[in-house]
Amino acid sequence: MPSLPERERLAATAARPAVEIRRSARRRKTVSARREGEGILLMVPASVSRAEALEHLDRLLPRLRRSGPDGGAPDDAALAARARAVAQAHLGPQVRPRSIRWVTNQNTRWGSTTPARGSIRISHRLRGVPEYVLDYVIHHELCHLLEASHNARFRRLEARYPQMERARAFLEGMLHQSGLGPGAEPDQEALGPSGSCGPSSSPSS
16 A cells, blocks of 8 residues: 655635645544644544545634634733734725624624724624635625625725635535524624624624
8 A cells, every 4th residue: 555645735615725734653543733824733543544634624623713823712902913904905094993803602703893883793603714714704794884785885895805706605605614604794694684793604794
C-alpha cells in the first residue's frame, strides 16, 4: 500500500475553508485542528486517509467556528477593530457603529442592525469562518447605518465589498450544512421574513 503524503492541501468549498492535512508518524491516535490564516490545519496520524481526515474535520469544525484565530473566544473589541477596518476600506472612516458585539440569540440570521441606535449584532455562528466572510457580514451591517432598507442605494453600497459573491456562497454552504435551508440576506431570517435589519445567506434584510 503506497504511503500517504505528509502534507495534502484541499481547496476551500462552500461549506468550509481551505484545509491542509498534515500527517505525522509520531501521532498514533490523536487528531487536532486549528485555524491558520483563512484556512485550517488538520493534524492526523500518518495512516489516516483523506476521507477519514475529512470525517474528523466535520466533527471539529463546530468548535473551530466558535473559537478565535488563537483558539480563544473572539471578543467584542476585536470585532470593533474589524468593523473600523472594513469601513475604512469600503465605506469611509465616518461610518462607525456605536456598538458591535457577538450575540448567541441569532440562530437564523448572521447579523442585525438597529440604525437609530447605531448598534450591530453578529451571530456567534460566524466565529471561526474565514475573514472575508465575517468582513462581508460586517460590511453589510455597516451599510445599514447609511441606508436602513435594501433599496438600490443600499445595493450600491453593499457591492463595494469585492468578495461579496464568494462570501454569500460560503454562507449558503453553511446554511445547507446546518439543515436550515437557503437564506437571503445576512440580516434576514433564514426560515422566514424579518422586519428588522440584519443577515441570513446575505447578512441582513
